[in-house]
Amino acid sequence: MIPWTHLDTATIPDGGGELRLKQRGAEFSIMLGATELMNSRLSGSEEALARLTHERIRQRPRPHMLIGGLGMGFTLRAALGVLPFDAQVTVSELVPAVVEWARGPMADVFDGCLDDPRTNIVENDVGQLIRAATGSYDAILLDVDNGPEGLTRKANDDLYSLSGLLAAKKALRQGGILSVWSSAPDAAFTRRLQNAGFLAEELKVRASTKGTGARHVIWLATKK
Secondary structure, eight states, X not given: OOOOEEEEEEEOTTTOXXXXXXXXXXXXEEEETTEEEEETTOOHHHHHHHHHHHHHHTTSSSOEEEEEOOTTSHHHHHHHHHSOTTOEEEEEOSOHXXXXXXXXXXXXXXXXXXXSTTEEEEOSOHHHHHHTOSSOEEEEEEOSSSSSSOSSOGGGHHHHSHHHHHHHHHHEEEEEEEEEEESSOOHHHHHHHHHTTEEEEEEEEEXXXXXXXXXXXXXXXXXX
């Protein structure tokens, strides 16, 4: 068995702890403490986040998609694979080192998607982008935690609160989609989406592209 090699450590702002990038052969892992946030072998549910969202906005001209969290680029790559040439994809990433990893040791994993002319990387809190917007996005995709609670930083709790969901609804165009990735179900979050005025759908998808392994959850919430 090839041992893991620690490549780098990055501090999450606002007391969010430290991210650790590790490599084992061609495999990469990003850890927060003892929790693995993502692994380069398991991209199925992150890719599904982009594809399922696109299915609901595919008829829109010049769609603008906001992705919260760059991660290992699986959602971004999948989005670029289905969106039209005139689309715009804004990716908000809070930790600058994650963008550096994407252009450095994980460049093969990202496969040039950061250089796609439709991609705009913003090193900022996705919550700030959402609250500053009014009717700006056709879709907002959140994959910044392991579910609808602030795992990586406590400030992320606001994203999933009623006020945060109302801000997301304001930032979306009419009929726009708020999509949220989670490692597990959360009935209380489904109710908050509904209380915020979204038409909420909860789907279970496999973590692996092979259709095996753990099941993750994706909420697709439509602005009525």
